[in-house]
Amino acid sequence: MHPVKKWLTLAIVSSALFLIVVDMTVLYTALPSLTRELQASSSQKLWIINVYSLVVCALLPGLGTLGDRLGHKSVFLAGLAVFGIASLCAAFSPAPVWLICARIVLALGAAMMMPATLSLIRLTFDDARERSFAIGVWAAIASGGAAFGPVLGGLLLEQYWWGSVFLINVPVVLLTLVMAAAILPRREGNTDKPWDVLGSLQIMLGLLGGVYAIKEVGKAAPSYAAALLALLVGAVFMTVFVRSQNRQAQPLIDFRLFRALPFSSAVAAAMVASASLIGMELALSQHLQLVRALSPLDAGLLLLPLPLASVIAGPLTGFMLPRADKAQVLWGSLLLSGIGMASYLLLYDAGLAWQVASLVLPGLGLGAVMTAASSAVMLNVPPQQAGMAASIEEVSFELGGVLGVTILGTILSAVYSATLVLPSSAGALSNAHDTLDAALQAAGQLPGALGLQVAQLARDAFDRAFATVLATAAGILLVAALAIRQLHQRERKRHAARVIF
Secondary structure: OOHHHHHHHHHHHHHHHHHHHHHHHOHHHHHHHHHHHHOOOHHHHHHHHHHHHHHHHHHHHHHHHHHHHHOHHHHHHHHHHHHHHHHHHHHOOOOHHHHHHHHHHHHHHHHHHHHHHHHHHHHHOOOHHHHHHHHHHHHHHHHHHHHHHHHHHHHHHOOOOOOHHHHOHHHHHHHHHHHHHHHOOOOOOOOOOOOOHHHHHHHHHHHHHHHHHHHHHOOOOOOHHHHHHHHHHHHHHHHHHHHHHHHOOOOOOOHHHHHOHHHHHHHHHHHHHHHHHHHHHHHHHHHHHHHOOOOHHHHHHHHOHHHHHHHHHHHHHHHHHHHOOHHHHHHHHHHHHHHHHHHHHHHOOOOHHHHHHHHHHHHHHHHHHHHHHHHHHHOOOOHHHHHHHHHHHHHHHHHHHHHHHHHHHHHHHHHHHHHOOOOHHHOOOOOOOOOHHHHHHHHOOOOHHHHHHHHHHHHHHHHHHHHHHHHHHHHHHHHHHHHHHHHHHHHHHHHHHHHHO
16 A cells, blocks of 8 residues: 555544544533533433443444454444434434433444444554554544543533534544545455344443443442342343353454453553543543533643643554563553552642643553553454454443443542531532532522532532542552553463473
8 A cells, every 4th residue: 555545544544533532521521511401410411421432332342343344444434424423413412312312323333433443554554663653643542532522522612502512523524534435445354254233232231231230329329229130131141242252153252362461451451541531531520610610611721731641652652662561561551640640639739730740641651551552452363353353442442431431420429429418507409419510500599608608518529529539540540550560470470481391
């Protein structure tokens, strides 16, 4: 392929990837205004955020394999079209249920495109150094785009209504469609490869059951029976899925790949990095707007060091990887991310310069993690399994996002509800223990000093919940870094012992 076309291919798939990952987080700064205008409940808010990543990761294994079967260009173009139409529907949703449905269709388009983005890079770049750099750019877009979502949301909401965060996708989709049809290389797929629809449904139902159980436990008044039932249903479907895949000659997910430590540790690192980044951003964007009373634009700008650092770290890590110890890069990047997250926990009330510096550290670490993980996943499988490998890597990223929003979002809600104590003189305030938005709305209807007192108590409770989320995210990153380091050291010792004997 001509060198110019190779880099244009990278630009096209990166543009599509940017749309996909931005839609995971662009609603964070729009959430307060969206909640007010659509009258969304706390549960609906989490589903509006969560359903996108959940459906994407559930569909990725099947649609990644479909790309191997039909050709990645065809599936990519179809996914772009679906994504554009769904963006238009989401922008003009009149109610929370409509928006949730539009987000499901958006997820379908994203799941069609996402494996193709990484697979096309794997198949287009033959030179090892160019391929590592291209994967670094891909990873920088994946992590930086997710971190940039709240910034873009803030910029749009300064002038337009919340639906603009979806409407802006449409012109980008149209331009990318035209360029992709003309430039992307068309490689014939393997039509002998089966497409397992049943397997995709099994993994979707398994994930839905698990996520619903976690969400139910985090409610102010949870139904433990419903949570247990959902968990059991999810576990049954996941067990059936794993057993059926192990019996198939050409499975959606070849679980034998996970026996190789470089592959399995990379998948785990990508999941942990994504969960920490997206869960932290969900909490931080609300904290900046609802506790510090910043505008969506100011909140987005304060977050900007995180995606900028991530975008810089991705290509640099990709350039360095062919000459570096890949395991050290992986766990070292996780360690840097954890230290950065912990530093922000200590400094988020400090001066602006300290806040910026403490956001740069996790940005650098997370950008490097995604690059190292993506390279390890894609380069440890043969080219004919590029679609499967891409879908596994992206499932880890999207599932990490789901877990980050679900677990850290649940911790945020649970700690807020548990620590909010209102004065008896305020009476029974509707939904004040449900969300900070509701508490501030209720406080605005109370007289003078009492209203100010209720608002301050609610903000203090949310601040405690926010600090808990940061501490949890930092702990997850640090534990993951140390665990991966320990596993790789044991593997090297075993390998050295086998060589000696």
